[in-house]
């Protein structure tokens with residue numbers, strides 16, 4: 001992930017002062033830290049574990065109803 005300027009297409013690992021482009025000084029830039037929320041999302045196994053535990057509970061309830 002790299003810093004990207006929408007005005008002059010500058011790409012770099014660091015941004016300028018105050019988050020502006022070091023090449024042209026524009027504030028119309030894409031900072032990769034905006035996507036930090038996606039990294040905080042729970043992993044896929046978490047969802048699978050949740051679904052499997054719920055289905056196990058459902059099977060146990062059905063088992064009690066049948067017997």
Ligand SMILES: [Zn+2]
Nearest residue numbers: 005008021024
């Ligand atoms: Zn620029």
